[in-house]
Amino acid sequence: MAFVVTDACVRCKYTDCVAVCPVDCFREGPNFLAIDPDECIDCSLCVAECPVDAIFPGDEVPEQYRDYIVLNAELAKSWPPITERKAPPDDHAEWASVNHKIKLIER
Template sequence: MPFIVTEPCVQCKYTDCVEVCPMDCFVEGPNFLAIDPAGCIDCSVCVPQCPVDAIVNASEATQAQRPYIAINAQAAQQWPSITRRQPPLPEHGQWAGVSDKLHLLISPA
């Protein structure tokens, strides 16, 4: 199973993970990153790079994280690829520890 980006990324959008991805699987939305499941080789190199622990293996996703499997797949179809580190969102520090942020996700159309 591929890895997915989950709720802690919403409103933070740290990009430390994109630099280490050997397959360039990350895509970027307005306030969230996602992983293209078709390109992910399950290497897990990105996992320790995320400062908010937003990246998990889809097969190990909790019930609360399961919606992000579809969100990542849909985003991969619509959002542009990102391969270089960029600054996180301006208010990332305020959002890093907040839970229940799914309603804030600017979803792929």
């Protein structure tokens, strides 16, 4: 099962994970990253690179973030690939510890 980007990424959008992905499975939205489950090879390199612990194996996503499994697959179909690291949004530090941000995802 593919890896899943969850709540901590919303409005933080660090892209350290993108730089280590060997298959370019990350997709970029305005304020969130998603993983294309059809492209992910389950290498787990991205997990250690995420400074806010937003990425989980699909079968280990915490219960409160299970909606992100379907959401990643959905968003990956319409968002473009991101293949290089970018600076996070200016206000990323303010959002890093905020929970329950799924409704803030801009499509």
